[in-house]
Amino acid sequence: MSVTNLEYLFKPKSVAVIGATNDPRNAGNIVMRNIMAGGFMGPVMPVSNTAEAIAGVLTHTSVKHLPKTPDLAIVCSPLDEVPEIIHSLKERGTRGAVLMGSGFASMTHEERLDIKSTILGIAKPPEIRLIGPKSLGFMIPSLHLNASLAHSDAAPGKVAFISQSDSLFATVLDWAKAKGVGFSHMIALGSRIDVSFADILDYLGSDPFTRSIMLYVESIKDAREFMSAARAASRNKPVLVIRPGKALDTVLGDLKLRETGDHRLVDAVYDVAFRRAGMLRVENIDGLFDAAQTLGTPKHVYGNKLAILTNGTSAGIMAADRLLDGGGELAELGEETIAAIDEVLGEKNWSRANPVDIPFDADGTMYSAVLKLLIKDKNSNGILVMHVPWTAQPDMEVARALRDSLKRVKRMVLTAWLGSGAAEESREVFRKAAVPTYDTPTHAVRAFLYMAEYLRNQEMLIETPDSLPSDFFPDTETARATVAQALQQDREKLNEPEVKDILAAYGVPVVDTRIAVSAKDAVIAADELGYPVALKLRSPQIPQAYDVGGVLLDLETPERVWEGAASILARCTRERPDAYIEGFTVQKMGRRPGAHELFISASVDPVFGPVLAFGHGGMAREMIQDTALTLPPLSMSLARELVGRTRIASLLKGSPPQLPTDIDDICLTIIQISQLLIDVPQIISIDINPLYADSEGVLALGGKIRVAPYLDEGEKRLAIRPYPRELEETVTLKTGRTVTLRPIRPEDEETHRAFLANLSDDDLRLRFFGVVQRNFDHKDIARFTQIDYDREMAFIATAHDERGMPETLGVMRTNTKPDNTEAEFAIVVRSDQQGSGLGSILFNKGICYTRQRGTSELIGQTMIENKAMQGLSKKFGFVITPDQHDEDLVNMVLDLKKGNS
Incomplete structure (x- = not known):
């Protein structure tokens, strides 16, 4: 939608509470008490037919009897009364409302659609902006406004939290209090009939009082709006997101969020969308705050190499293990650094490697001296300073010394003070000095890795893509005509020659293929192609011909082709007598000794549209499970990043005596398939497996394409709008x-x-x-x-x-x-x-x-x-x-x- 009139929600000068009551269990009473306890400076006007005063404030009998028009209305009345209330508010000129009343959860799907349509028809957003229904409300601590049903208030701060879950809203509130974290905004969106994640991201992305944004997301309704807003916001400030993932997708499966595509990939699609938008996804609430603390500093991490300084060898090893398990690297100390530390500690008094284990009784002076040397070493991207408590050495003395030595340091330095009591006092010293501090090595290392990943995602947003080859001119008309013919014949699946024609039209090298309806036709096709050939059974009831021995390779003579066709028919008749045999596919053998077997596939996600997958292919593809996803449109850089997220990427680099694979050709093929999905939106799935790849380039042995009618423009089903070539002149x-x-x-x-x-x-x-x-x-x-x-x-x-x-x-x-x-x-x-x-x-x-x-x-x-x-x-x-x-x-x-x- 837009940010229009959102200021009436989040910067109100007056508030009305509709459906206020003296029943302490009722939403109308809870929100009144929270608003009054919070100290909101503007007028608070409760509307009630049952009480003369609520929370010490005189009530009004209806909206039209309010002494002034409220900027914000908190509607706590049952949902079936909301349409009439919204009508009254609109007549008064109110521009923002939060719907907290009961009734939405007990409605059927049809009833929810009906009440939603009725409310929106009256409110006509953005004339009145609506949060909810089924919303817990929100807090704006800087305004002393607690317009929520939460059990306590939030401290003011620079972090915004937007939640799709009421329970997590309350949980994060408690977590933040324990962590000493304050908020600029805390917002529970509820069922989002109007105000969405995209609207809030647009609003907070330019809010000068919000330094970072945290999201709890279960599902997205409009991927294009969300991606645009998220990309815009994450260019200005860190945006962190938490999503439950696989367990949530299992629960939501009944809601038909996965009507098409691979059900296992739902969370993976969200994951790649978050990455593509420059956001950082974290694992849990603890990680959310750890990452927010680190990303809230003006210092950046431009890599994943960490130096560790500790007075406890075991603690240092624990931190190193967590770093390596998380995909980070231990920074290798420079020779000059090692020699300089030798002079401070003595050559025999430390590990002379990373982690740097100084004596357990090291004081603040020794810590500071070694830290300064590590800061000068350019081989690391950050430094973790850890301290294990020791009776004879006060924690605070070391903490203060380090704090003073970090005052003008531009490098990223994190601290982890182990223990409680005195250790917590030391951590408070670092918090006040804006030095990221944690209570365990695990939390500290995780925060460092989150920051490294966040910067990688940000670099994807501003990375200059390699130019596409100037000679890439796909034959779009041939591809569209082939698909149109299949649709006219009410076919969902294209045959192999049709698939080959489409792939060839988009520049993907393919093996010559023929269709044969009999053994005689198979021999004729083989003669035309030239020997040796491969012969493959065609049957709609047998999607994988290998399962019934329906594939024969390296047939070198007409006799072998004839005999092979007969043996395949005999086996199929014996093992699958129910199957209808359409004939055979005859294919020229693709000779690529030593080539890697890859795959490229695509499907249409119901939320984010076309999704591309790449990885280790061949018959063992399902067993290997080496897959990375991305969203089109793509550049060469984005395609290369996709390839780099797979395990097979390291094999593609080559090793003696095998030459490196032509990565550019792989990336170009990925882009060609991406463009095909954009140009021919009737294609709903593609699967190219195997795709041979070696130093000479790629070769597709074939593929599968499924189609369905689609009348709109292809770019409209993408989560990210592609380059609008039609605007060139x-x-x-x-x-x-x-x-x-x-x-x-x-x-x-x-x-x-x-x-x-x-x-x-x-x-x-x-x-x-x-x-x-x-x-x-x-x-x-x-x-x-x-x-x-x-x-x-x-x-x-x-x-x-x-x-x-x-x-x-x-x-x-x-x-x-x-x-x-x-x-x-x-x-x-x-x-x-x-x-x-x-x-x-x-x-x-x-x-x-x-x-x-x-x-x-x-x-x-x-x-x-x-x-x-x-x-x-x-x-x-x-x-x-x-x-x-x-x-x-x-x-x-x-x-x-x-x-x-």
Whole structure:
């Protein structure tokens, strides 16, 4: 939906409690007591027909009798009374409501749909924003607002927690109190008939008082909205998520969340979606807070190599084991570091390796001296300092010494003070100094690994993908025609020649295949293909011909083919007399000695749409269970990351005497299948197994494809909108130069860097409203070139220079609100191209695009001295007004709906 009117929910100046009561077990009484106890400074107005006063506050008999319009209404009345209440609130002008009343859980599925439709029809979000039904409410500690049914309040802080579960809401609240963690927001979403995870992520992603966001997610309703909001929020601040996983999927199976695809992959699909959105998934509540503590610091971890400093050898070994089990590495100490520690401790008084075990009675001075040496060593990505209590050495003395030595240190240093009592006092010293601290080595190492994984996920968001091969031109029409023919014949499964035709149309090398309906036809097909051949039984009742001995390989003569067909028929008649025999598949033998057997498959998840899988293939695929998943669309970098998450990836690197496998060809094949799913949305599953791969490339022996009718555009079923190739066009400038207008792509990073470098100082100042440093780093350029096409658009004008190299001449950007009511634009043309008409062409392109997607207004700002920009905007019908907050700026607004009339 959008963030429209969410401020009335989360920044209310007045609150009404509808259905308030003096019954201490009733929601209307609990929430009234919580609001009053919290100390909310605005008016609190209970509405009740049964009590004169509740929690010391006089009541009102109805919404229309309230002395003022409440920003927020907490509705505790039974759900069947809610439609009438929402109607009254709407008449009063209330913009936010939380539905806490009973009744939703006891309704049937049809009754829930009916009451949902009725409530939404009256509220018409975003006119009134709704949380719930079946919501526990929320807390905004900075406002002293506890509008929840929780048993206690939350301390103020910088962490936001959004939960789909009421029970976990209460559990996290208790956990946070024990950990000393405060919150900016705690929100229980309930049944989400309006406000969703995506809405909250959009709202909190730009909230200056929220440093990190934690989610408890069981299911997602709109994958596209969720992914866009999550990707946007995680670019600004850490977003952590916990999901129960396999047990939850078993419980929810009856709710038909898995009507298609592999049931075992439901949680794995959520996992890859979280990773693709740049979020960090954690295992449990404890891990949620451990990760939040580490990610809340301004220090980063750019790898998984950890140095461990401890006064207890066994504790150090425990930490090292946890690190290695979790996929981390023990940092190898540099020779200079070892020599320097020798001078501090003595060569025989420590391990001379990592973990660094100093004497058990080491004092603060010794700890600090060794730590400073480890900080200087660049071989590690972080340092864990551990302390085992010893009677003769006070914990606090060591803690204070380390705290003082870390005041200006930029490296990531974590601490783990073992024990309780005095150890807890030491941990408090570190907390106040913003040094991540934990009570066990396991928690500390887990937090470090979480941070390393989080940074890897973030790098995926801003990594510059390798360019796709320029000669990849799939024959989409052939693929679509083949699928259309099967659908016209009411067939769900394509035969092998059809599969081969589709794969070949998308550039996947395949073995020549023929269909034969008899032994005689099989011999004819083998003669055409050339020997040796493979012969395979075709029967709809026998999906795996190997099971009945229905596959013969290396048949080298017509006689062998004839005899083989007869023996397969005899075996099948004996073992499966019920099976209908369609004939045989005859295939040219694919000779790839020593090649790895891989697989690429795809299915359609009911929530996230098409999902690609890759891994170790062959007949042992199910036994090996080496699979990684990803969501299309893909770049070469994302495909390479997918391959790297499998165990077989290490074998693909090669080892004497075997040459390394052509990884680029594997990645290209994955991308080709990804593009096929986008271009031909009638395809609901693909399975290529085996896919041979070696140093010469890949070869598919065949595959399976299932199809079903699908009338909409292919990109609409994807969780992430792909590159909109249909928006490309060629135009001619006044100078006669031909340029291409197209959406920007991630691989445009280098040309965009050169484009910015070629802008004059004055153009840069007018574009960015002030003096700008020219040294844009990778993160800056990535934000310009790696955009979410669902919310952003950047049209670039590109052409080739005199050397034949691509260059960017100008760019028009739009950034659209999630509810599509408004888009903000910015435009800049390279200084030497101004006056060529390119500015008008780009401006018109952006206006047409936003109007076509149904956006209501296109708005922008420019400096009052930028007369050229103002003149251009007037040419296209923009209304220009002075900015009320800054006298140096003017606002430009175009009513796009008016332009349609």
